[in-house]
Each structure stands twice: as C-alpha cells, then as structure tokens.
Amino acid sequence: MSDLTAPSAGNDRGEQSSLSAHEAGTEDDVRDWIALLKPRVMSLVVFTGMIGVVVAPGHLHPILAFTAVLCIAVAAGACGAINMWYDRDIDAVMRRTQSRPIPSGRIAAGGALGFGIVLAVGSVIVMEVAVNLVAAIVLAISIGFYVFIYTMWLKRRTPQNIVIGGAAGAFPPVIGWAAVTGSVDxxxxxxxxxxxxxxxxxxxxxxxxxxxxxxxxxxxxxxxxxxxxxxxxxxxxxxxxxxxxxxxxxxxxxxxxxxxxxxxxxxxxxxxxxxxxxxxxxxxxxxxxxxxxxxxxxxxxxxxxxxxxxxxxxxxxxxx
Amino acid sequence: MADFPRPLVGTEADTFRRRRRGRNLAIVLVLAGLSVLFYAITIVKLVQH
The missing domain is CATH 1.20.120 (Four Helix Bundle (Hemerythrin (Met), subunit A))
Known part of the structure; x- marks a missing residue:
C-alpha cells in the first residue's frame, strides 16, 4: 500500500492537478502510450512501407519482411512521441491537440521523450541486425529528418514546413524497398x-x-x-x-x-x-x-x- | 518539513491498481512478442546461412 500515494506538490509549468495525478500513476493508461505513437499517421506509414517491401524485386523471408515493417511502424511511432514531447506547448493551445496525453497531463513530458528515444534507437538497431544496414541507415535518416528538420527546425519557422518536412513521411517505401534489395534505386x-x-x-x-x-x-x-x-x-x-x-x-x-x-x-x-x-x-x-x-x-x-x-x-x- | 504524498484511497486506489495492471499486462505482451520475434529472426538467419 505504501506506493499508493499522490504527491501534493505541482510543477513549475502550472500543471499542478494533472501532474500530481500523473506522478501518482492514476492518470496514464496504456491507451495514452499508444496515442503518443500517433496510430493514424502510423497506419499510412506502415502501409506505404509495406508496399515498398511488396513491389521491390527479390525475396525477403516473411519474418524478416514483417520485422522490417514493424521497425518502420515503431520508428514512425517514436517520431510521433518525440514530436508530441517537443510540441506540447502548442498542442496545449490547439483545440485539435489539447486532449493529447502530454498537454492534458496524463503522461509526463520526460516520459514521452524517453519512450520515443528508446523506440527510435531500438527500431534502427533491430532493422540493422535483422534486415540490413542500408534499410537501417535510411530509417535513421527518416527519424532524424522528422525530429530535427521538420519538428524542431522548420515547423515553427517557415510556411514551407510541410513541403520540406513532408519528405520525412515519404521515406517508408524507400525503406521497404531497401529492406528487400539492400539498395535505393x-x-x-x-x-x-x-x-x-x-x-x-x-x-x-x-x-x-x-x-x-x-x-x-x-x-x-x-x-x-x-x-x-x-x-x-x-x-x-x-x-x-x-x-x-x-x-x-x-x-x-x-x-x-x-x-x-x-x-x-x-x-x-x-x-x-x-x-x-x-x-x-x-x-x-x-x-x-x-x-x-x-x-x-x-x-x-x-x-x-x-x-x-x-x-x-x-x-x-x-x-x- | 518534508512534503509527504497524500495516500490514495477508495476508487482512486482502485483506478490506480487497474491502470497499473493494464500497463504491466501490456509490457508482458510486448516482451513476450519481442522474445518470439527475436527467436524467429535467429532461426531464419541460421537457416539462411
């Protein structure tokens, strides 16, 4: 029973009530962690990645093909979690996003960032070990592009954010193809x-x-x-x-x-x-x-x- | 003076336990799935070589 306690102190961002509940672990739910992965965005990414695997010439064992698509999905989810961590201030003021797990206080920002980093690094390592180096490199580039180029650099600076940042979402078919062929054509x-x-x-x-x-x-x-x-x-x-x-x-x-x-x-x-x-x-x-x-x-x-x-x-x- | 946490009581404690059980179950399922996946990958790699 000793762990069933709620702290009475808040934090310095004025999230006292929600964060207290979060730190007690009463607010976050498995569904919130899944929501961090932006499942709807992930579905399109998984689909285009899968198409890359299917249309590429050559053969990849079904288990390795499944692993490649899983890595693409997990990496996309990781990008979503890191994006939600970075954008938590603007998510809190946008109607469309203010009920997301971080602005609503159900998940702590640091936890979301750690979750995203672990998934991102894990997906690249598994891709390299199970599939091939080229697919892992392209996967790592796509994660870096989405997190650093789009989320942290372009999104808040230029109206061309979507044009250039859109490249991040265009990588999956290339990764799928590279998983089968070991090259980019x-x-x-x-x-x-x-x-x-x-x-x-x-x-x-x-x-x-x-x-x-x-x-x-x-x-x-x-x-x-x-x-x-x-x-x-x-x-x-x-x-x-x-x-x-x-x-x-x-x-x-x-x-x-x-x-x-x-x-x-x-x-x-x-x-x-x-x-x-x-x-x-x-x-x-x-x-x-x-x-x-x-x-x-x-x-x-x-x-x-x-x-x-x-x-x-x-x-x-x-x-x- | 230390700021001691307030103990959870009643439905709050029940909610906490239910959600913790859900998280634990999810972690077990993910770990089990990864174990099966890594085992399968190892077998495939061994056969291919």
Missing part, C-alpha cells in the same frame, strides 16, 4: 516523390479548416502566413504536379495498365476535389463561407487516394 525514389508531392495538398487541406488553431499556436502554416486564397492556389499547383508524377511508374514499365488506369481515375478524382477547394464560396480573403466543406472532403479523399494508388501498384506487381 529509381523506383523507390519515384514513390518517395509521389508521397512528397502528395503531402502539401493533403496537409494544406487540413490546415485550411484548422487555420484558427495554427494561428492561435503561432505555427506559420501557409494559410496563416499567406492566406487561404494563396493556399488554395498552392493546393491546385501541387495536385497538378502529383497526377502526372503518379503515372511515372507506368511510363517506366515498372507497372501495368491496372496501375496506370487506377492512377488516372484517382488523379481525376483528386483534381476534381482540389478544384472544389479552389472554387469554394469564400470571402475577399479567401476564407470559406461553407465551413471548408470542400477542403474537408479533399483531405479525406487524399488519404484514400494514396491508399488506393499504392495498393494498385502492389496488386499490379503481384499479378503482372
């Missing part, structure tokens, strides 16, 4: 480029309707810095780049008509969605008068787009 770099170019329209669609949150937190997202009108234009421009880029694997005969046809249909759908975002009813500043319904729809469709596009590539390779 043209095709995984094209898959990297597809996710890289897909990220700005995907994220800016979200930023359009979460604009107020980012403004309050002082994060220089494009809609905050350049306005909604410019953001709508940039979404269209990146989407116009994305659609032809998605056809490159077909042009290079890496995939067949199934993928090509799917990419064309999805591309048309994507362009229709972003055209609606561009033509949304708006005031003079470009702010939506429809509660950003087209941007919300474009955000949802962009997730579906990437899932189906990559799934089509894998199916095409498997049956082709």
């Amino acid at each position: 043209l095709i995984p770099l094209i898959l990297f480029a597809i996710v890289f170019i897909w990220t700005p329209p995907h994220f800016w669609s979200l930023a359009l309707w979460a604009n107020e949150d980012y403004r309050r937190a002082g994060v220089p997202m494009l809609p905050v810095v350049a306005g909604a009108k410019e953001t709508r234009k940039q979404i269209v421009l990146y989407s116009l780049l994305l659609v032809p880029l998605s056809l490159v694997p077909w042009f290079l005969h890496f995939s067949g008509a199934l993928y090509g046809g799917t990419a064309i249909v999805l591309g048309i759908g994507f362009l229709v969605c972003v055209a609606r975002v561009y033509r949304d009813k708006q005031d003079e500043g470009g702010n939506s008068l429809t509660n950003d319904a087209p941007a919300r729809a474009a955000f949802k469709f962009s997730i579906l787009y990437l899932f189906i596009l990559f799934a089509a590539l894998a199916v095409d390779r498997l049956i082709g």
Whole structure:
C-alpha cells in the first residue's frame, strides 16, 4: 500500500492537478502510450512501407519482411512521441491537440521523450541486425529528418514546413524497398516523390479548416502566413504536379495498365476535389463561407487516394 | 518539513491498481512478442546461412 500515494506538490509549468495525478500513476493508461505513437499517421506509414517491401524485386523471408515493417511502424511511432514531447506547448493551445496525453497531463513530458528515444534507437538497431544496414541507415535518416528538420527546425519557422518536412513521411517505401534489395534505386525514389508531392495538398487541406488553431499556436502554416486564397492556389499547383508524377511508374514499365488506369481515375478524382477547394464560396480573403466543406472532403479523399494508388501498384506487381 | 504524498484511497486506489495492471499486462505482451520475434529472426538467419 505504501506506493499508493499522490504527491501534493505541482510543477513549475502550472500543471499542478494533472501532474500530481500523473506522478501518482492514476492518470496514464496504456491507451495514452499508444496515442503518443500517433496510430493514424502510423497506419499510412506502415502501409506505404509495406508496399515498398511488396513491389521491390527479390525475396525477403516473411519474418524478416514483417520485422522490417514493424521497425518502420515503431520508428514512425517514436517520431510521433518525440514530436508530441517537443510540441506540447502548442498542442496545449490547439483545440485539435489539447486532449493529447502530454498537454492534458496524463503522461509526463520526460516520459514521452524517453519512450520515443528508446523506440527510435531500438527500431534502427533491430532493422540493422535483422534486415540490413542500408534499410537501417535510411530509417535513421527518416527519424532524424522528422525530429530535427521538420519538428524542431522548420515547423515553427517557415510556411514551407510541410513541403520540406513532408519528405520525412515519404521515406517508408524507400525503406521497404531497401529492406528487400539492400539498395535505393529509381523506383523507390519515384514513390518517395509521389508521397512528397502528395503531402502539401493533403496537409494544406487540413490546415485550411484548422487555420484558427495554427494561428492561435503561432505555427506559420501557409494559410496563416499567406492566406487561404494563396493556399488554395498552392493546393491546385501541387495536385497538378502529383497526377502526372503518379503515372511515372507506368511510363517506366515498372507497372501495368491496372496501375496506370487506377492512377488516372484517382488523379481525376483528386483534381476534381482540389478544384472544389479552389472554387469554394469564400470571402475577399479567401476564407470559406461553407465551413471548408470542400477542403474537408479533399483531405479525406487524399488519404484514400494514396491508399488506393499504392495498393494498385502492389496488386499490379503481384499479378503482372 | 518534508512534503509527504497524500495516500490514495477508495476508487482512486482502485483506478490506480487497474491502470497499473493494464500497463504491466501490456509490457508482458510486448516482451513476450519481442522474445518470439527475436527467436524467429535467429532461426531464419541460421537457416539462411
């Protein structure tokens, strides 16, 4: 019974009640530790990493392939935990993020950082030992890119944060490919480029309707810095780049008509969605008068787009 | 004067025990899973060589 105690002292960040409860261990739950890993982001990362493994030429034992995908997933989760640790101040003022485990006081910031570091280091070591050095190096670079380049450097400094930081999320197919082949070739770099170019329209669609949150937190997202009108234009421009880029694997005969046809249909759908975002009813500043319904729809469709596009590539390779 | 922690009582203590049990169970499952995974990786590596 001696450990069932709650401290009466708070901390220097004014989190007295929640931190007291946390230190007693009454608040944090397994679900909170899972939430630190950003499972929804992780699912897309795992999927694209898995596609990298599936479409790569060569053979990797299923257990080693599973290990490679697991390492990608754990590394993505580690990035999420470290990101939540670093961004705990802005998470606390954004409506969308203020119920996360750290700002709500259910998990101590230091605990989240330690959790993230252990998972990041562990995933790279296991990748090297079980799979190969190249995959481990690319995995380590992707973690470093997300944590240091995106989270700590770009996110709070430039409206281009998502453009350059998007590279971090584009690494998984390259890692998956490297896990099988032990090298990085043209095709995984094209898959990297597809996710890289897909990220700005995907994220800016979200930023359009979460604009107020980012403004309050002082994060220089494009809609905050350049306005909604410019953001709508940039979404269209990146989407116009994305659609032809998605056809490159077909042009290079890496995939067949199934993928090509799917990419064309999805591309048309994507362009229709972003055209609606561009033509949304708006005031003079470009702010939506429809509660950003087209941007919300474009955000949802962009997730579906990437899932189906990559799934089509894998199916095409498997049956082709 | 030392600032002694306040003892947990009643439902607070029950909640604490339930959550600690949940965390312990999760750690056991993760460790067991890792043990199985590392064993499987070792066997695969041995067979491949």
